[in-house]
Amino acid sequence: MTIDFDDFLNKELQNEEKQKEWLKQTILEYTQDGDYSEFFRALEQVIKARTTVNQFANKVGMNRVQLIDILHGKTKAPSIITINKILSGLGYKLSLEKIGA
Secondary structure: OOHHHHHHHHHOOOOOOHHHHHHHHHHHHHHHHOOHHHHHHHHHHHHHOOOOOHHHHHHHHHOHHHHHHHHOOOOOOHHHHHHHHHHHHHOOOOOOOOOOO
């Protein structure tokens, strides 16, 4: 019996601590390779583990299509305000850490 990775991940992401660690890991990868697509995919996975994309978009005051375009990489380089709005809607905030700390 094989387990589909997306099914496995969705099950794991029912735990909010694992959601946080998944987001931290993907944003760390972004800082290393400059490819933010995995971070936005992780955001989508966490949103879907909690609610629907439509309900989340309504909660944070965004247009559903706009949010989907961001999560699917169709919107290149969304503003920090928009990223903060999404993270805030998930209960997180942006913070700074000294490089090499």
